[in-house]
Structures are given as C-alpha cells and as structure tokens.
Amino acid sequence: MIAATKGIAPQRSLLVVGAQILQILDHPMTISQTWTRLREWRATNGYHAPVPFWWFVLSLDVLYALGVIELDRELLSRRRADVASAGGR
Structure with a gap:
C-alpha cells in the first residue's frame, strides 16, 4: 500500500503518489487545487x-x-527543510 506490492501497481503506491504531489506543490494550494x-x-x-x-x-x-507537508489556514504547502530537520511541528 505505501510501497508497490503484488496487488498495488508502482504508479499507485502511496509513496509514488506522494512524490507526485510534492512535485506539483510548488506554492501553497488548497486541497482541491x-x-x-x-x-x-x-x-x-x-x-x-x-x-x-x-x-x-x-x-x-x-x-x-x-x-x-503542512496544512495552515486551509493551504497545503511543503515544509521548509530547516523546520523538518529540526523535528519541530
């Protein structure tokens, strides 16, 4: 499910879909956007x-x-690397 398995195609695994989301998330967007x-x-x-x-x-x-990623005021965005590596949410 998270990674590809015999029953989950690689292009549908959660990690692949997540990577695709990160690729398009170039600025804060709503969930529907x-x-x-x-x-x-x-x-x-x-x-x-x-x-x-x-x-x-x-x-x-x-x-x-x-x-x-984080959701703030209904906008989804990538977390900054310095915040993510510090472990603070």
Missing part, C-alpha cells in the same frame, strides 16, 4: 492508473506523517 493539479499532471505524464480521492488523501497523510 492540489487534487486538480495532481490529476492533470498524471494525465499529462502518462500515469493512467486511476487514483481516487481517498487514495490522494492517504498519500497526504503519509507525507504529513513524514513531516514534509
């Missing part, structure tokens, strides 16, 4: 395996648990 951009990015880049919204949300959960 991020979801729209992710779907557009996947279609443009040949990722045709369907990713439902709940799978997108699980990917956000993984990224949050890893400390690489």
